[in-house]
Amino acid sequence: LRKDIVYLLADSEPSDSKDYSPPGQEYTEAAAEYHNAFENGKSLVTQPVSDRWGEWISFLVPLKHHQTGKVIAVFGMDYPAEKFYNNADSQTFITGMVVFVVWLLLISLIVIISRNRKLKKERLKTAFANKKIRISEEQYRLLIEQMQEGLAVHEIIKDEGGKAVDYRFLSVNKSYETLTGLS
Numbered sequence: 331l332r333k334d335i336v337y338l339l340a341d342s343e344p345s346d347s348k349d350y351s352p353p354g355q356e357y358t359e360a361a362a363e364y365h366n367a368f369e370n371g372k373s374l375v376t377q378p379v380s381d382r383w384g385e386w387i388s389f390l391v392p393l394k395h396h397q398t399g400k401v402i403a404v405f406g407m408d409y410p411a412e413k414f415y416n417n418a419d420s421q422t423f424i425t426g427m428v429v430f431v432v433w434l435l436l437i438s439l440i441v442i443i444s445r446n447r448k449l450k451k452e453r454l455k456t457a458f459a460n461k462k463i464r465i466s467e468e469q470y471r472l473l474i475e476q477m478q479e480g481l482a483v484h485e486i487i488k489d490e491g492g493k494a495v496d497y498r499f500l501s502v503n504k505s506y507e508t509l510t511g512l513s
Contacts, residue, residue, distance in 0.1 A: 331401075336356070336357040337357065338351045338354070339353050339354075341353075359382065363377070363379070364388075364404065367391075368392065368404055374390050376388045376390065384411075386411055387414045388406050388407065392405075474503050480509040482506050483499070483502070484499045485498055
């Protein structure tokens with residue numbers, strides 16, 4: 331931008347193309363948005379702009395001097411408006427699907443982490459309960475073994491109707507063995 335006139339510094343068209351714009355050519359059809367990119371120093375995507383080559387949507391990126399921060403040029407990339415909107419629809423759909431899948435993955439991850447924490451708490455509760463049971467069983471075993479009275483633990487065997495028909499010993503203490511002579 332020199333004296334409020336936009337000049338082209340480079341063109342992507344081949345130099346033998348009828349649409350080629352040589353470096354230094356004045357861009358007389360530059361829309362106001364092109365001037366704004368120089369003035370406010372912010373990148374932008376223009377609304378559709380028409381010129382002698384067609385209708386375009388331009389991506390404008392200000393290039394600033396590394397010491398002063400002043401805009402010294404604007405890199406512009408033009409995209410045919412018709413293709414932009416067609417591609418924008420499909421890209422929006424694809425982007426929407428990607429965002430949806432990412433959200434699903436994120437929600438799944440949160441659910442997995444939450445369930446993992448609950449399982450960890452349950453494992454701790456179970457481990458604590460098992461420890462209490464082991465201690466209780468050990469105390470019970472020691473108590474039974476040291477009793478002076480004979481003690482036998484047996485299981486009742488029932489028929490299909492639920493009537494007791496027999497029993498079998500599961501364990502006996504030393505006093506029982508001594509008193510009865512049976513192991």
